[in-house]
Amino acid sequence: MGEPVPERGVRTEELATRLEPILSRYRGQAGGLIPLLQEVQGELGWLPEEALRLVAEATGLTLAQVVGVASFYAQFYFQPRGRHVIRVCTGTACHIRGAPKILERLEEELGIGAGETAPDLSVTLETVNCLGCCALAPVVVVDERVLKKRDHKKLWEWIRKRRVE
Amino acid sequence: MKLNSPEELFALRDELSHRGDRPRVRVCCGTGCRAAGGEEVLAAFEREIGRHGLDVEVTSSGCQGWCERGPLVAVEAEKVFYLSVDPQDVPAIVDHTLRRGLPLPRLLYRDETGRPVPWRDEIPFYRKQLRVVLRNCGRINPTDIRDYIRVGGYSALAKVLSGMSPEEVIEEVKRAGLRGRGGAGFPTARKWAACRAQQERPKYLICNGDEGDPGAFMDRSVLEGDPHSVIEGMTIAAYAIGDVPEGYIYVRAEYPLAVKHLELALRQAEEYGLLGEDILGTGFSFRIEIKRGAGAFVCGESTALMYSIEGKRGMPRQTPPRSVERGLWGKPTVLNNVKTFASVPVIISRGADWFAGIGTEGSQGTQVFALTGKVRNTGLVEVPMGITIRELVYDIGGGPREGRIKAVQIGGPSGGCIPESLFDVPVDFDSLQEIGAMMGSGGLVVMDEADCMVAIARYFLSFTQAESCGKCTPCRVGTYRMLRIMDRIVEGNGRIEDLEELERLGRWIKETSLCGLGRSAPNPVLTTLRYFREEYLAHIEARHCPAGVCRSPGHFRINPEECIWCGLCAEACEDGAVRRTRQGFSIDPRLCSGCGRCRAVCPTGAVLFTEEVAV
Numbered sequence: 001m002g003e004p005v006p007e008r009g010v011r012t013e014e015l016a017t018r019l020e021p022i023l024s025r026y027r028g029q030a031g032g033l034i035p036l037l038q039e040v041q042g043e044l045g046w047l048p049e050e051a052l053r054l055v056a057e058a059t060g061l062t063l064a065q066v067v068g069v070a071s072f073y074a075q076f077y078f079q080p081r082g083r084h085v086i087r088v089c090t091g092t093a094c095h096i097r098g099a100p101k102i103l104e105r106l107e108e109e110l111g112i113g114a115g116e117t118a119p120d121l122s123v124t125l126e127t128v129n130c131l132g133c134c135a136l137a138p139v140v141v142v143d144e145r146v147l148k149k150r151d152h153k154k155l156w157e158w159i160r161k162r163r164v165e
Numbered sequence: 166m167k168l169n170s171p172e173e174l175f176a177l178r179d180e181l182s183h184r185g186d187r188p189r190v191r192v193c194c195g196t197g198c199r200a201a202g203g204e205e206v207l208a209a210f211e212r213e214i215g216r217h218g219l220d221v222e223v224t225s226s227g228c229q230g231w232c233e234r235g236p237l238v239a240v241e242a243e244k245v246f247y248l249s250v251d252p253q254d255v256p257a258i259v260d261h262t263l264r265r266g267l268p269l270p271r272l273l274y275r276d277e278t279g280r281p282v283p284w285r286d287e288i289p290f291y292r293k294q295l296r297v298v299l300r301n302c303g304r305i306n307p308t309d310i311r312d313y314i315r316v317g318g319y320s321a322l323a324k325v326l327s328g329m330s331p332e333e334v335i336e337e338v339k340r341a342g343l344r345g346r347g348g349a350g351f352p353t354a355r356k357w358a359a360c361r362a363q364q365e366r367p368k369y370l371i372c373n374g375d376e377g378d379p380g381a382f383m384d385r386s387v388l389e390g391d392p393h394s395v396i397e398g399m400t401i402a403a404y405a406i407g408d409v410p411e412g413y414i415y416v417r418a419e420y421p422l423a424v425k426h427l428e429l430a431l432r433q434a435e436e437y438g439l440l441g442e443d444i445l446g447t448g449f450s451f452r453i454e455i456k457r458g459a460g461a462f463v464c465g466e467s468t469a470l471m472y473s474i475e476g477k478r479g480m481p482r483q484t485p486p487r488s489v490e491r492g493l494w495g496k497p498t499v500l501n502n503v504k505t506f507a508s509v510p511v512i513i514s515r516g517a518d519w520f521a522g523i524g525t526e527g528s529q530g531t532q533v534f535a536l537t538g539k540v541r542n543t544g545l546v547e548v549p550m551g552i553t554i555r556e557l558v559y560d561i562g563g564g565p566r567e568g569r570i571k572a573v574q575i576g577g578p579s580g581g582c583i584p585e586s587l588f589d590v591p592v593d594f595d596s597l598q599e600i601g602a603m604m605g606s607g608g609l610v611v612m613d614e615a616d617c618m619v620a621i622a623r624y625f626l627s628f629t630q631a632e633s634c635g636k637c638t639p640c641r642v643g644t645y646r647m648l649r650i651m652d653r654i655v656e657g658n659g660r661i662e663d664l665e666e667l668e669r670l671g672r673w674i675k676e677t678s679l680c681g682l683g684r685s686a687p688n689p690v691l692t693t694l695r696y697f698r699e700e701y702l703a704h705i706e707a708r709h710c711p712a713g714v715c716r717s718p719g720h721f722r723i724n725p726e727e728c729i730w731c732g733l734c735a736e737a738c739e740d741g742a743v744r745r746t747r748q749g750f751s752i753d754p755r756l757c758s759g760c761g762r763c764r765a766v767c768p769t770g771a772v773l774f775t776e777e778v779a780v
Contacts, residue, residue, distance in 0.1 A: 033476035034459055072478040072634075074460030075418045092380030092577065092610045093537035095624055128419060129462070129628065132196040132382025134537035135232030135544055139200065146200035 012050045019043065019051065023058040033059060037070055046077040082117045082124035086110075086155075087141040091130030094138040102138055102152070103127065109159050122162065167438040169446040171323035174314070174439075181315035188221045188242040188263065190214075192250075193303060195228030195386055196422070197544070198235035202252070206236045209255035214263070221263055224312075227390015229303030231290055232544040234274075239303075244284040247272040290542045293560050295523065297511060297531045298346070298383075298504045299547045302390035307426050310433035313393040319439050321513035322397050325404055326447040329513075331361065334405040338509065340517035342529030347373055347465075347502035348579065348605040349681065350528070350594035356499055360489040361406050363497035370403050370412035371493065371500040375470060377417065377462040378577030378606035379628060383533040384503040386545055388416065388423035391507065392430035396453060398506030400440060401513060403451040406499055411452050413493075415470055418458045427455055462632035466680045467500045468492075469634065480634045481680035504533060524550030528593035532604065536562055538611035539570065548592070555588040558611055568613045572697070576605025578625045578632075579685030581692030582618060601692045603685065617714035618697040619704055623651040625689035629682060640683030643674040647690060655715040658755060659705040668694060708754065721757055721764060725749050727771035734763035734772060 019040060026036040036055060041047050047070060056063045070076040088094075088103045107113055110125055117124040133139055136148035140155060147155055168174045192198075192207040203225070210223045229237045234248040238258070245268045247258065254272060261269045273281040274288045285291050296302070305312040313319070325334055339354030360368060372395060376384040388395065395414070403409040416424050431453055434440035442450045456474050464470045464479040471493045473479035492498025508530060512520045521529045528550040534557065537543045541563030548557065554573055558564070572582045575592075581602030583590070590596050594604055612621065630644040647670050650663050671687030671694075678684045694701060703711050723734070728749055735743040735750065742756035743763060752763065752772075764772035 031476045034473065035457070038457060038459065069476065069478055072461060072480075073418075073458075076459060090379065092574065092608060092624070093543075095379075096538060096610065096612065096616055096621065129377065129379035130382065131419065132385050132535075133200045133232065134380060134382070134535060135197045135235070136200055137537065148200060 012054070015048070015050050016054055019054055023054060027058050028060055033061070033066065033069055034073075037066075037076060041076060046080050049078075079117060080121055082121050084123045084143055085141075086123060086125050087128045087131075088114070088125070089129075089131050089133075089137070089139045089141070090127045091134065091137075093134035094130075097137040097149075099138045102140060106140075106159075109156070167436065169438065171327040171445050171447070174319055174323045174445060177311075178314050178317065178320060181311055188219075188240070190221060190223045190263070191226040191229075191239045191241065191303070191306075192223065193227075193229040193235060193237040193239075194225035195232070195235075195303070195390060195545075196382060197228070197232030198237055201232075201235040201249075203236035205252045206238065206250050206255060209252035210238075210259070213255050213259045217259060217264065219259070219263055224306040224309075226305065227302045227307050228299075228386040228545050229285075230294075230299070230545045231288075231542065233542055237303075239285065243268070245269075246274070246283065246285040246288070248274055290544070290546075290561055290563065293552070293556060294547055295531055295549050296547050297520075297523070298387065298507050298533055299391075299545065300511060301394060302386055302545075305391065307390050307392055308429055310393060310430065310437060310439075313391075314437075317514060318393050318510070319397055319437075321510035322400055322439065323445055325401050325513060326445055326449055331405045331407055334401060334513070335361065337517045338405075338512060341512045341520040342517075342524075343505065343508055343512060343520070344528065344530075344594060345502055346504035346508070346532075348576065348603060348607075350604060353501060353505055356489060356501070357402060357406050359487075360497045360499045363490060365491075365497050366408045367411070367496060368406055368409045369493040369496055369498040370399055370406065370409050371467075371470065371474070371498060372399055372412065372414040372503060372506055373465065373467065373470060373500055374414055374416040374420070374423065374503045375458050375465045376420075376503075376606065377465045377632075378579075378608050380537060380577055380608035380610055381535045381606040383535055383545055383607055385417075385420050385423055387503050387507050388414075388420065389426050392423075392427045393434065394507040394510055395427075395503055396430055396434055396440060398509035399453060400444065400451050401509050402499065402501070402506065404449055409451065411454065413454050413456050413474055415456045415458060415464070415474065418460045424455060424457060431455070461634070462628075463634045463680070463682050466682055469680070470500065471498065478634075480636045481682070483679060525591065525593045527595050532592060532607060534607045534609040536609050536611070538573075538609075539566055539568075539613040539616070540564065540611045541566055550593045551591045553589050553591055554583060557592065557609065558588065562611060565611075565613055568615065570611055570613050571616065572612050572618065574610040574612065574621060574625075574689070575608070576603045576688075577608040578605075578629045579603055579681070579688055580605040580608070581688045582612075582621065582696060583692070584696040587696075601688065601695060603688065605685070615712055615714070617655075617710050617712035618693045618700045619651070619710070620655055620712075620714045622689045622693040623648070623655055626651055626686065629686040633682065633686070637677075637679035637683060639674045639677040640679065640686065643670055643678075644683070644686050646670055647674070647687065651690065654701065654704050655710075657704065657708040657715070659701070661705055663705065664694060664698070664701055667691075721752050721761065722773050723750050723752060723763075724771045724773050727769045729769055729771075731768060733766040733768065737762040737766045 022039045026032045056066045090099050114127050140147045194203040236250050238247040238250045261267045268283050270281045343353040344350040399412050461479045464473045466481045469479040469481040488498045524530050531547050533547045572584050574582050630648045633640045635641045671691045674687050740756045742753045744751050
């Protein structure tokens with residue numbers, strides 16, 4: 001995501017220009033809705049209402065149909081995302097090795113619940129069902145970095161530093 | 166370079182395999198080892214080998230299995246297998262093993278007597294394993310098609326295209342006894358034959374890589390570590406079914422590396438003329454496209470997955486018509502799991518008799534498990550069907566880390582909990598069904614006495630409840646009702662009649678749900694009720710969690726000796742559980758949610774926390 005994350009209420013014309021290269025490839029193809037939404041989100045980081053309207057227009061679907069599909073899947077976001085994303089694995093192995101406690105502590109320290117983004121857009125906290133590194137359980141992923149139990153100290157330090165800033 | 170005939174492929178294979186003399190170091194970069202620093206180890210090897218100017222090939226590999234002890238490094242020519250390698254160890258490995266041919270004992274596995282064991286096959290974790298689906302995982306470089314061809318890859322496809330009729334292929338798969346590896350175990354050949362018999366055209370082929378079980382990662386490991394096996398298996402299937410111009414591989418959203426390796430593999434296969442138009446010059450054509458999932462567990466269900474590919478909400482539909490009659494875009498469609506397709510080439514190459522000779526009468530071949538939880542050796546294991554749970558847990562898993570193993574949870578949210586007393590049951594499709602569990606995804610979580618079976622059943626139920634698509638009432642409302650009851654029980658507010666209610670709801674949900682998600686969702690609760698009823702009773706009657714996991718409300722009480730009647734606890738309590746009477750303050754366990762705020766504000770330490778409470 002090279003471009004800045006658009007704020008709410010972004011101007012539709014600007015967005016239309018920015019998304020045109022993506023939209024033009026899917027125009028009139030209702031079957032390509034999911035990859036199209038994935039690409040739009042890849043560009044913007046989330047799916048603002050204006051973008052969903054543009055998608056509806058391009059595919060010939062109604063806005064309700066587009067939102068109906070998008071809201072079904074957990075990987076589409078209707079709120080701006082934080083610059084950093086902390087994901088707590090709550091898969092079975094992590095669960096029995098203490099993931100709920102870690103999540104609770106993160107929620108407390110960050111002041112946001114799972115699935116929420118801090119108001120200053122600095123960080124998003126979410127849970128994920130198994131990342132496939134059960135041997136390292138419990139794991140937390142910060143952006144793309146997987147932190148095993150031993151590395152969690154770094155995470156707490158990072159959060160503390162962030163609070164001072 | 167494009168291969169224009171099966172003969173050209175065989176020639177390339179022979180040329181590459183004869184060149185295999187060059188020493189090779191494989192650094193595991195599967196998910197587990199990558200997180201443990203596998204890529205840094207790989208970089209250190211490249212640096213060190215470059216510095217010494219050695220003629221050694223260093224490659225990354227897919228999952229080698231023993232994630233617990235990663236990053237893993239295999240020096241193949243010398244047959245030395247190193248565990249928990251740190252980048253700082255690399256210069257010593259290069260010096261000892263690659264330059265002087267000596268093992269470095271401190272990084273080797275040590276058996277019970279402390280004797281170092283140099284090679285993989287002699288380590289107990291690997292000794293009882295039989296790698297069929299994972300045959301190439303960790304043994305080849307997944308980003309190089311030539312490495313796959315070198316070990317015999319695409320030879321099965323060439324054999325099929327140069328001399329077998331589609332019917333013969335189906336017959337071979339049938340004789341092998343291959344059953345779907347996605348969990349339900351439907352005979353693969355029967356599915357293919359049913360689709361072949363359909364008149365409607367075109368037909369479609371789908372590989373289900375939407376692995377959603379929270380505790381299973383074998384499909385991911387195959388896609389990341391051996392993507393060509395899946396592509397080859399799909400191409401053979403497309404030939405056998407006939408009139409299949411296109412196939413899709415549906416990959417779970419959380420698996421970006423799998424997508425990357427697949428994209429690369431598809432491109433290479435096309436370049437080599439092993440996929441696309443006129444494969445190996447035989448006139449047969451087949452294309453494969455990757456579809457990335459968008460995060461919905463229910464999309465692992467075949468009809469839901471097809472709707473998802475069509476760009477719709479991934480909600481299952483009623484069957485019949487079955488997918489082989491009317492599937493993707495309303496056309497006949499075959500959908501198989503990643504591991505099923507990965508098994509196909511080896512069945513063709515080594516023959517149906519070889520495959521059918523592994524495993525048991527009704528469940529031929531092998532099964533891959535993601536072994537996790539409270540055992541010494543965790544990781545990805547593949548064993549012949551029919552092995553007992555005890556062998557899996559004790560011989561391969563190495564037994565408990567401490568304490569006593571109480572149960573295993575097999576098959577994830579669709580599976581069930583099996584108590585220690587049934588550990589001698591063989592692991593195959595039918596035996597597991599008999600005891601109320603199912604093979605499911607192959608997740609295998611070992612639990613000891615510190616794990617609460619009620620809490621674990623509640624955990625799985627909360628997962629399926631959240632992932633229920635909401636289309637049919639039994640699943641949408643039923644799992645919610647069951648979850649509320651489970652919540653009540655773990656919170657210490659359960660009633661004895663709840664157990665019967667859970668069983669009744671569970672039975673109804675299983676019988677009346679639309680798809681496999683709902684039909685299997687009650688399994689974790691029903692099996693724990695069947696085998697660990699005493700734990701439920703302890704939660705309800707004694708309001709006590711034997712494992713000490715559930716935070717039951719009775720845990721907090723006020724010591725009248727220390728209480729100064731300040732009332733801060735009553736103010737802090739959001740549950741209204743702190744009562745003030747003429748005798749002093751007390752906590753009503755029926756209202757307390759166990760948050761502990763009362764204890765935090767008490768200036769004299771009068772709020773006590775006790776493990777057990779007498780009711």
